[in-house]
Amino acid sequence: MSLWVDKYRPKTLAQLSYHDRISQNLKALSASGDFPHLLVYGPTGAGKKTRVYATLQEIFGSAVERLKIDVKTFTTSSNRKLEFNVISSPYHLEITPSDMGNNDRVVIQDLLKDVASTEQVDFTSSKVKHRFKVVVINEADCLSRDAQAALRRTMEKYSANTRLILVCNSISNIIPPIKSRTLLVRIPKPTIEEIGDILNMVAKKEQVKFNSNDPQAITSFLNNLAEKSDRNLRRSLLAFETISMQNETIPITNNSGPQLTLDWEIIISGIADAVLKSRSVATLAKLRDAYYELLAHCIPAKIILKTLLFNLIEKLGDSNVVPKLVELASDYDERLSLGQKSIFHLEGFTANAMVALES
Incomplete structure (x- = not known):
């Protein structure tokens, strides 16, 4: 049994119900033959990773959902061995180099060099559509300066075989050479009404019961929930699921949402x-x-x-x-x-x- 935040996560750009213009632009990029490096940034819970995976689905199809976790071993200059988890599919890799602290440069240099040195070929079709492999780098704003410098060199040297998608909350810590080599895509927070509509959809599919049948009262309750979650869609869904599990029938009094203090x-x-x-x-x-x-x-x-x-x-x-x-x-x-x-x-x-x- 999966959490609602995973169960109802959109898998394609067409299923995303907000920021339609961004979805259309990403779809156009996916359809074009020249897909650039991307720098996707925005606040927590805005749907950055969801939109990135929806874009990968648009490019490569459902094969990007066949995920596995590999443990890679790297050796630092001081002969210290480090183990690092890599989430991968036949067409992409997802890494979080900042987990390695000051050794993130080693991950960038060794892992990306291995990925970029091999040419991606699609044997499932008679015509090769995409000769590149995508590497998704989480928490790019937490990378050290040395790691970002190594990343810049990789982008220049292996751009024919590799596309990078950097995901972060803020671009203030990203060095200018990386910004100039990527297409910046800002994902703003969804509005309170957009989050409320998503919560309402989930409530109907999960048959959540309220102590009021007034649609306006329910809408006001869900909008208050979104507002108290600071327009964080992930937190709103998790809070809504918690409330529904704690109450067989969710109480709505004076159109006010619940207290959401963690x-x-x-x-x-x-x-x-x-x-x-x-x-x-x-x-x-x-x-x-x-x-x-x-x-x-x-x-x-x-x-x-x-x-x-x-x-x-x-x-x-x-x-x-x-x-x-x-x-x-x-x-x-x-x-x-x-x-x-x-x-x-x-x-x-x-x-x-x-x-x-x-x-």
Whole structure:
């Protein structure tokens, strides 16, 4: 039994119900003989990966759904062996080099060189339509400068056999040479009404029951759900499925949506309260357990840092210390990209935030 977010994920560009102009442009690119390198960016939950796979489906057909996971072994310059997971189909590969930290350059150089050195041939038809293989690179904005430089050289040298699709949330960390060699495709957040329509469609197919038969009340409830999810379609679907599993009949009162505060968000809000209440070494020692708990539950360190900063800003209001906190968060966000132990940098930001607040 799959989650609704996977069960109802569109597989073709025609099935996507929002951003029609982007879908039409991607379809035109797929039909043309010259498919460029792409840099797909936009906020979390906007449907970037869904649109990328729908584009691959348009180019290669249903064969891109035959996925397998391979474990590749790479050797660094210090003779250290690294294992790296690669999701692949006969026509494409999907990798996340940033998982390897500062060793992402090794993955870029070795893996892409192997892929690009072999010519893609389609033996299933009498006429070869596409002689290139597509490599999807997730979290491209988290790649180190060395990895991006290696990526640029690969794009230049093996452009005949390889097409790259870079997926990221922001292009601010992407070096200009890569931007100039790719077609930038921005995927904005869907509107509240568009998410509401998708939730309504899922509710009908799953036969979700509400305590009201008023279509306007149901629509208002689903729109509120989308708004409280910050127009994040993935989060909206997951929250809606959770609510439907917890309630045999979903209650709708005063056309208001449910409270959508996640456990890890509550913990980070508690950390912000502790920093503002007591700025001491003892408080910092207690917060280490909270940070370890968040990291152990696979909450990314950068998400923890960003959420903590926003919580502090919200609780402080128009305080003069807010610009200093933003500057500190920017520094430690960069250090999280360069360092290995996330807990050190999270504690470092917390300690410096306490000093800034105290002064």
